[in-house]
Amino acid sequence: LKYRRLGSTALDVSVIGLGTWQFGGEWGVNYSQDEVDAILDQGNELGINFIDTAECYGDHLSERFIGNYIHRRKREDWIIATKFGHQFHDLFSRTDRYDEVSVITQLDQSLKALQVEYIDLYQFHSGPDEAFDNDKLWTALDKQIEAGKIRHLGLSIGKNNNIHQVENATKVGAKSIQVVYNRLDRAPEEQVFPSCQQQNLGVLARVPLASGYLSGKYKPGAVFSNNDVRHRHDAEQTKLRLEEVDRIRQEEVPAGVNMASWALAWCLRNETVTTVIPGCKDPEQVRANAQAISLLDS
Ligand SMILES: NC(=O)c1ccc[n+]([C@@H]2O[C@H](COP(=O)([O-])OP(=O)(O)OC[C@H]3O[C@@H](n4cnc5c(N)ncnc54)[C@H](OP(=O)(O)O)[C@@H]3O)[C@@H](O)[C@H]2O)c1
Secondary structure (H helix, E strand, C coil): CCCCEECCCEEEECCCCCHHHHCCCCCCCCCHHHHHHHHHHHHHHHHHCCCEEECCCCCHHHHHHHHHHCCCCCCCCCCCEECCCCCCCEEEEEEECCCCHHHHHHHHHHHHHHHCCCCEEEEEEECCCHHHHHHHHHHHHHHHCEEEEECEEEEECCCCCCCHHHHHHHHHHHHEEECCCEECCHHHHHHHHHHHHHHHEEEEEECCCCCCCHHHHHCCCCCCCCCCCHHHCCCCHHHHHHHHHHHHHCCCCCCCHHHHHHHHHHHHHHCCCCCCEEECCCCCHHHHHCCCHHHHCC
16 A cells, blocks of 8 residues: 655655444444454455544444454554544434533543544644634644553634634644545635645545535435435536536546446545545455555555
8 A cells, every 4th residue: 555644743654544433333234343353354354454433323333343453463563643522312313512621531532442542633623713723622632642542633614615624723733634535526626725735734534525415326316315425415516516427437537447436536635634544345346445555656
């Protein structure tokens, strides 16, 4: 695989990472530990070393699956990123919890679920500016870095043009920005990426397959089950996006090239992007996604 340095940290992350929202059960599948193990083993075999999870992919459920896996493997083989700020109640139901007291409780719950002593990257999970502007939060988190529970802080911005949070990243001690970036959504190129470059921040491109639509396997009118987050997407908007995907497939994707691999390579051609974190449903998708590397050289 290929690796890029995450901003000013000493972490070399694989340019293809593993997004793990799906392990929480909101992507149409309820995972077993064996299925999760197979995905992470496949990633490890291919040289993938970066996992992105969160407190609210299930109530620490995705973290627990990862923890049960990591516990039996080598902790130091992996760079683990998780997040704070929500309480999961049920599928697609969460409440905000960004205050400095409950964030520390969440951190301890995440460490326990992940069965690790430290988290490599602890990210503010797409919170409002009001929560971001709370100095007490960042002071409390700095203390957790001093205590050795967190290596680095990061921000996952909710709207992909939230320049307020990006511009203040260094001020709050964050070393990375996680943002929606893919062939259908290029907004970060305008202001977010220039600010990341200027501050030497790592960039995690999330939703790099536009929720799977950029895999090219869905046609306009595609329907998703009630436990798949895509059933909540605006139907008309999805139809327009899938029409655009079809146009891109015909006009931009070279014949014989897997469109998912192509879409990930497209993100990585932008050098500001440190890693892409596609959600992978099974080992086969991990392999296809890692194949993006071969397209980078061409
Ligand atoms: N606010 C935040 O911080 C936030 C928000 C969203 C996501 N994230 C992070 O970003 C990660 C990725 O985003 P995402 O999962 O929402 O969207 P995504 O990565 O754009 O799409 C993932 C979906 O695409 C399909 N897919 C993946 N690889 C494929 C392949 N090789 N061929 C065909 N289909 C493939 C799978 O679904 P099907 O096979 O069912 O189509 C998979 O669930 C998440 O797991 C999470 O870690 C963070």
